[in-house]
Amino acid sequence: MKHVIIGAGVAGITAAKTIKELDRNAEVVVIGDELFLPYKRYLLSEFLCNSIRRKELFFFPMSMLKELGIRLRNGTWVKAIDPSKKEIKLFHNEVVHYDKLLIATGGSPGLGLVLQPYKKYIHFYYSLYDTLVLKEKLPEIRKCVVFGDGVSCLDLICMLRNLGKQVTYITKGERATFALDEYNFEGELHEFLEEKGIEIITADQIVSIEESDHGYKVESIQQTMLTADIVFAWDYYKPNISCIEGSAIEKKLGILVNVKLETSQKDIYAAGDCVEIYHPGIKDYWINFGLPNALEQGKIAGKNMLGQHEEYKIQEAIVFNLMGQSLKARWWK
Amino acid sequence: MKYSEITIRFCGIAGDGIVASGKILAGACAKIGLHVMVNNIYSAEIRGLGKSSATIRFSTSKLYSMGDGLDLLVGMVSKESIIDLRDVKERGNVIYDTSTIGDVVEEDSLVSHITPEIQGHGLPITKLANEASGTNQGKNLVAIGAICYFYSLPPEMFVDQIKGLFTRKGERVVEINIKAFRLGYEYFKENYPLNNQFEIDKRSKPRKLTSGNDAIAKGAIDCGLKFFAGYPITPATKIMEIAAKELPKLGGWTLQMEDEIAAIGAVLGAWFAGKRAMTATSGPGLSLMSEMINLSVMAEIPTVIVNVQRGGPSTGLPTKVEQGDLNIALYGGAGDSPRVVMAPTDTEECYSGIQLAFDIAEKYQTPVIFLSDLFLGQRTETVTIKENIDRDRCTRKKPTSEQLKNFLRYQITDDGVSPLIVPGEPGAVYSTTGLEHSAKGNPNYESDVHSMMTAKRFRKFDSMVADLPTADILGDETAEIGIAGWGSTIGSILEGMEIAKKQGVKTKLIKSIMIHPQHEDSFRKFFDSCKKIIIPEMNYQGQYAALLKSRYGIKPIEIHIPAVNPVSPLKIAQKIMETNSELSQ
Ligand SMILES: Cc1cc2nc3c(=O)[nH]c(=O)nc-3n(C[C@H](O)[C@H](O)[C@H](O)COP(=O)(O)OP(=O)(O)OC[C@H]3O[C@@H](n4cnc5c(N)ncnc54)[C@H](O)[C@@H]3O)c2cc1C
Numbered sequence: 001m002k003h004v005i006i007g008a009g010v011a012g013i014t015a016a017k018t019i020k021e022l023d024r025n026a027e028v029v030v031i032g033d034e035l036f037l038p039y040k041r042y043l044l045s046e047f048l049c050n051s052i053r054r055k056e057l058f059f060f061p062m063s064m065l066k067e068l069g070i071r072l073r074n075g076t077w078v079k080a081i082d083p084s085k086k087e088i089k090l091f092h093n094e095v096v097h098y099d100k101l102l103i104a105t106g107g108s109p110g111l112g113l114v115l116q117p118y119k120k121y122i123h124f125y126y127s128l129y130d131t132l133v134l135k136e137k138l139p140e141i142r143k144c145v146v147f148g149d150g151v152s153c154l155d156l157i158c159m160l161r162n163l164g165k166q167v168t169y170i171t172k173g174e175r176a177t178f179a180l181d182e183y184n185f186e187g188e189l190h191e192f193l194e195e196k197g198i199e200i201i202t203a204d205q206i207v208s209i210e211e212s213d214h215g216y217k218v219e220s221i222q223q224t225m226l227t228a229d230i231v232f233a234w235d236y237y238k239p240n241i242s243c244i245e246g247s248a249i250e251k252k253l254g255i256l257v258n259v260k261l262e263t264s265q266k267d268i269y270a271a272g273d274c275v276e277i278y279h280p281g282i283k284d285y286w287i288n289f290g291l292p293n294a295l296e297q298g299k300i301a302g303k304n305m306l307g308q309h310e311e312y313k314i315q316e317a318i319v320f321n322l323m324g325q326s327l328k329a330r331w332w333k
Numbered sequence: 334m335k336y337s338e339i340t341i342r343f344c345g346i347a348g349d350g351i352v353a354s355g356k357i358l359a360g361a362c363a364k365i366g367l368h369v370m371v372n373n374i375y376s377a378e379i380r381g382l383g384k385s386s387a388t389i390r391f392s393t394s395k396l397y398s399m400g401d402g403l404d405l406l407v408g409m410v411s412k413e414s415i416i417d418l419r420d421v422k423e424r425g426n427v428i429y430d431t432s433t434i435g436d437v438v439e440e441d442s443l444v445s446h447i448t449p450e451i452q453g454h455g456l457p458i459t460k461l462a463n464e465a466s467g468t469n470q471g472k473n474l475v476a477i478g479a480i481c482y483f484y485s486l487p488p489e490m491f492v493d494q495i496k497g498l499f500t501r502k503g504e505r506v507v508e509i510n511i512k513a514f515r516l517g518y519e520y521f522k523e524n525y526p527l528n529n530q531f532e533i534d535k536r537s538k539p540r541k542l543t544s545g546n547d548a549i550a551k552g553a554i555d556c557g558l559k560f561f562a563g564y565p566i567t568p569a570t571k572i573m574e575i576a577a578k579e580l581p582k583l584g585g586w587t588l589q590m591e592d593e594i595a596a597i598g599a600v601l602g603a604w605f606a607g608k609r610a611m612t613a614t615s616g617p618g619l620s621l622m623s624e625m626i627n628l629s630v631m632a633e634i635p636t637v638i639v640n641v642q643r644g645g646p647s648t649g650l651p652t653k654v655e656q657g658d659l660n661i662a663l664y665g666g667a668g669d670s671p672r673v674v675m676a677p678t679d680t681e682e683c684y685s686g687i688q689l690a691f692d693i694a695e696k697y698q699t700p701v702i703f704l705s706d707l708f709l710g711q712r713t714e715t716v717t718i719k720e721n722i723d724r725d726r727c728t729r730k731k732p733t734s735e736q737l738k739n740f741l742r743y744q745i746t747d748d749g750v751s752p753l754i755v756p757g758e759p760g761a762v763y764s765t766t767g768l769e770h771s772a773k774g775n776p777n778y779e780s781d782v783h784s785m786m787t788a789k790r791f792r793k794f795d796s797m798v799a800d801l802p803t804a805d806i807l808g809d810e811t812a813e814i815g816i817a818g819w820g821s822t823i824g825s826i827l828e829g830m831e832i833a834k835k836q837g838v839k840t841k842l843i844k845s846i847m848i849h850p851q852h853e854d855s856f857r858k859f860f861d862s863c864k865k866i867i868i869p870e871m872n873y874q875g876q877y878a879a880l881l882k883s884r885y886g887i888k889p890i891e892i893h894i895p896a897v898n899p900v901s902p903l904k905i906a907q908k909i910m911e912t913n914s915e916l917s918q
Contacts, residue, residue, distance in 0.1 A: 035453075037449060062450065065449070073445065073449075075444075075452060075453035075454065075455070076444055076453065089436075090444065091431050092411075092430065092431040092444055093436055093437050093445060094435075094438070094442040095437065095438060095439065095443075129527065133526050136527065165847060231820070232384075
């Protein structure tokens with residue numbers, strides 16, 4: 001039985017490991033577009049600050065993958081799925097057959113119509129690759145402009161400030177909140193950040209970015225003109241589901257799954273940040289975001305791919321790691 | 334990552350511009366002042382969609398071999414490149430085409446064989462080439478553009494190279510190729526911004542690229558080659574091509590004959606008429622020439638035969654390297670048939686060595702077999718050749734006026750060398766034959782005459798030693814492990830020794846362009862100073878080892894590699910390490 005997993009993130013690799021631990025003979029192929037072994041995104045900022053070494057980022061070493069007999073195909077993008085033929089098509093037109101398929105493609109930051117034309121001037125902070133590029137540039141960076149939301153944005157601005165960079169944070173909101181439910185900071189987060197020396201511009205957003213002799217000129221809706229050595233921006237964070245286009249797999253914002261993590265198509269499962277699960281409380285589908293949830297879903301998907309019938313229990317919030325601090329957040333609520 | 338040395342291989346099929354890729358990349362790197370070595374491998378079939386590859390190694394320091402492993406494999410075609418993946422180093426890279434048309438099954442997909450130890454980088458090669466040219470033309474330049482960015486090499490050098498290579502094909506071809514190059518460069522810049530730094534010394538001066546075959550042809554012409562006759566054969570044909578182009582400009586001749594027997598016959602004829610002449614062939618051709626070589630021995634007509642060795646026997650492996658022709662070169666003649674055998678170890682020696690071959694052949698009236706090989710002959714590398722141009726050079730032993738009066742073509746002398754004239758010289762009769770003969774050159778079958786003449790023909794080999802270069806001893810004189818090698822394997826040995834040195838193991842090497850005869854004393858002294866002797870070579874039998882064993886009574890550790898690719902330095906280093914641990918036990 002050939003188990004193919006798309007996405008070598010936490011959900012994907014956990015599913016692969018679960019399958020191999022339960023059935024040594026199962027063939028497991030994990031196909032991910034990133035160039036590295038599966039790693040922990042929440043540690044990226046610590047890696048950037050040199051608090052941890054590169055190898056500490058990885059879930060497990062290559063030797064363990066080999067021991068488990070998991071075939072990892074990294075640097076490989078899946079572009080389409082054909083459930084009728086039980087095949088997936090890769091970026092370079094290779095066709096791979098599967099018996100059971102797991103989609104664990106996660107989510108990623110994206111740009112809206114206004115920022116789209118400036119994409120080449122914008123730096124994302126999402127992957128290890130982004131982090132390595134950033135690490136190279138860091139010594140020359142003094143001033144940073146950050147526009148975005150969510151806990152990874154908070155992670156980013158704190159990390160930049162900790163590294164002694166001048167940080168201007170632009171938010172559409174009235175205050176800097178980062179969709180956090182609870183946190184352990186003393187006092188309000190907005191003021192806390194300002195005290196740390198982060199400049200916060202509220203109720204505003206970037207409308208244009210221009211390259212200048214020494215970096216970038218950034219203009220906001222309120223016509224604030226800023227200069228920066230680097231600009232980070234994203235409008236939203238959404239599931240990576242381009243590969244299911246035209247496949248008849250049901251979706252809304254993410255891939256729709258039942259509590260067994262089955263999609264609308266036979267033998268195709270989905271787990272992690274790319275899925276939406278029905279939440280009986282809010283009576284709608286929602287994305288159960290975050291590392292612990294992806295991990296749990298990966299485990300359950302793996303078991304169910306082997307024919308078990310385990311159900312996933314929805315978690316209300318995620319625990320977020322911020323430079324050693326523990327925060328609780330609820331994204332896409 | 335920072336690099337000071339990189340090895341890249343382009344893999345493709347006919348029409349992918351593989352050889353041109355090697356040329357452009359090597360040319361640009363040489364211009365930057367880097368040391369470069371290029372090895373092309375192609376299928377033996379002349380037409381059709383055979384696979385070909387070009388491997389380019391460039392470095393800030395001198396290169397002696399193609400090294401071990403690839404830092405980057407560019408798979409222009411999918412299925413055919415899979416086998417080359419095994420050469421990619423751990424943490425090496427692969428660039429593959431993401432825009433091929435039609436479905437690829439998993440087994441045939443290069444990408445499906447890439448393991449996590451290697452990084453795969455997709456590049457829409459076909460798509461970008463089509464964007465640049467409207468056809469598939471320029472695929473190789475798309476890949477080169479990506480490489481240029483990937484290793485932060487200066488793009489302007491590549492643009493210069495493209496102009497240099499394509500200007501004669503017209504402005505549009507130049508434009509298309511530059512555009513393809515830029516598209517590849519930009520694609521990588523956008524999609525893989527994290528590039529590597531190749532450390533370039535800005536003060537380095539541009540270097541020239543030459544191949545062993547080029548150097549042989551040039552060396553021969555510079556020392557007075559007037560006549561070349563040959564029959565085309567891979568991997569020696571290039572020598573004839575150069576001769577055909579260059580000799581007429583200097584009043585010389587190149588003749589393509591109907592086969593190798595005719596070719597050597599014509600060469601003997603030219604020498605007989607007093608002109609420096611040469612032929613170039615490979616194993617099968619050398620076999621055919623054997624009886625004519627015997628004629629050269631018996632009639633004491635000088636001749637120079639270049640044999641660019643390839644895999645054998647028979648038609649064998651026409652496009653792969655092997656050092657399997659030593660035995661036929663040394664012993665491949667009926668009767669007691671002595672001949673000089675030389676084997677250049679690098680491109681510089683191809684130039685200087687062939688000049689020595691001519692001087693010896695002419696002075697000692699003997700055939701000289703110059704054993705190059707496919708790897709040495711076809712690889713291009715940056716070398717500094719010390720030119721020595723003297724096209725009127727003549728090392729012939731001429732008769733005194735006294736000797737001329739009663740000319741004895743095969744006069745018995747102390748050094749075995751009889752005075753030589755050109756037939757038709759007034760007052761002298763030049764009589765020659767392939768039959769055993771008297772000093773006058775008349776057929777004679779008496780046993781004492783035969784013994785005397787055979788001894789004379791062999792005596793020349795003792796006398797010539799004084800004219801020959803002594804062996805080079807490289808490495809650490811105090812080392813207990815000694816290595817003896819020949820031909821192009823020397824490059825891999827030198828790098829293998831360097832690897833061992835880094836592990837703290839001392840070695841020394843004895844190498845000589847002269848296989849037969851040799852300065853035997855220096856070899857004896859060297860072997861006496863070694864506790865262990867290693868002899869690596871690219872053939873199954875250990876042909877050089879057999880020669881050295883019988884000559885010096887040594888008991889070496891032999892490494893026999895019936896090769897299809899140049900010897901891996903790592904393999905030699907491993908043997909050195911093994912030998913070292915045996916010694917320390
Ligand atoms: C900077 C940062 C800090 C974070 N910190 C925390 C934290 O402290 N706590 C917490 O709970 N969560 C945190 N998160 C979120 C957490 O990392 C994610 O929720 C989690 O990684 C989701 O796991 P996943 O397996 O679903 O997706 P991912 O880990 O995103 O893995 C999906 C993989 O699939 C690949 N992929 C996508 N599409 C394709 C395709 N078509 N073909 C091949 N491969 C594809 C992606 O490139 C990716 O490698 C953080 C996220 C970021 C970016």
